[in-house]
Amino acid sequence: MPVGALSRDAAGVVGAGAVSREGIWQRLHAMGEHRGRRGRVYPLAVLAAVWLCALTAAGHDRVTAVIEWLAGTTEEERRRLRLPYDPFDGYRLPSESTIRRFLNDTDDARLARALLDPPLADPAPPKPASPEAAGEAVRAVYALDGKTSRGAKRADGRQVQLVGVADQATGRLVNQHEVDSKSNETKAFRPVLEPLDLACDLLTFDALHTVRDHLDWLVTDKKAHYLAVVKGNQPTLRAFLAALPWADVPVADTTHDHGHGRDETRTLKAATVEHAEFPHARQAVRIQRWRREKGRKPSRETVYGITDLAFEQASAGFLADAARGQWIIENRQHHVRDVTFGEDASRSRTRRGPVNLAIFRATVAHAVRAAGHRYVPAGRRACKTATAALDLHGFP
Structure with a gap:
């Protein structure tokens, strides 16, 4: 079996036995795939988890910072991120172009449903008379x-x-x-x-x-x-x-x-x-x-x-x-998004990039507050390690 095929199959198995808070992995996988099977190594759910956890740590607001954050993760943290595993080279890390393509091409409506956890309307709700x-x-x-x-x-x-x-x-x-x-x-x-x-x-x-x-x-x-x-x-x-x-x-x-x-x-x-x-x-x-x-x-x-x-x-x-x-x-x-995450200063402009970044920032801000931090910057500083970010968002 080719190494690439083994890596793709392993991505859906690593960590599959764990139970996440409120089905975080299930919600991310529910985004589906807009890409073809050929050449696909990293599921969208995995790339979304990488972006979410990397953006949680203070100072990681750019694509290059996400790559640096990934490079500093441990083997256990990469397992929790469900990165594809290669028996010869270990866990495979996505390239900068892969990280960037995910941000620019992922449908923001699907990402919002997965991360913002909105009160979704019933497709056919019963309508009262008045x-x-x-x-x-x-x-x-x-x-x-x-x-x-x-x-x-x-x-x-x-x-x-x-x-x-x-x-x-x-x-x-x-x-x-x-x-x-x-x-x-x-x-x-x-x-x-x-x-x-x-x-x-x-x-x-x-x-x-x-x-x-x-x-x-x-x-x-x-x-x-x-x-x-x-x-x-x-x-x-x-x-x-x-x-x-x-x-x-x-x-x-x-x-x-x-x-x-x-x-x-x-x-x-x-x-x-x-x-x-x-x-x-x-x-x-x-x-x-x-x-x-x-x-x-x-x-x-x-x-x-x-x-x-x-x-x-x-x-x-x-x-x-x-x-x-x-x-x-x-x-x-x-x-908060302007001052803490530098949204107004961000130059991301390609396709869905600006919208998806705003969704990630809003998700991090809410998770930090829900964890008991009064101020978002302090909460982000408390998530210096990838383990802290994974725990914050409930990844098993």
């Missing part, structure tokens, strides 16, 4: 927002734009979609949400995505709820909300924050609305922010929002927390 029949309690709250990878530019000079969805409770990214080159961020609304099970969940987003068709689809097809910000892109609706008799509506929720030289007070008023001429709208929300920063003049901002949740389904305090939680995706995803 949104209310799906249950009055909100199960979870998600935030949707876009991000530009400033260092990654396509051949036509366009920057890579990503739209992601994160769990407000944990900051965990659950799905991501790249904006088409001939489109804009609004067109990514449905593709990024379509695979997710959002029944009885609440989705928050900025004014850019406050579009009639989107909200109707979200409530009717996905059986979800929305809290939408209303600004100038919906002038008629904004004028309607601004004209409501807010002076007669009592303040329902007030929060105070102090930190980093800034004092901020937020008040929220909520009112039941009729004839809003917007899909499924049941409550209007007005949020006023008073902010005072050291060395600057005090500022005041008024933001209007609308939701399909009735007064009986969502308290003012809940809506205030959900509106503020929109920043979770910025603070715990975008900021």
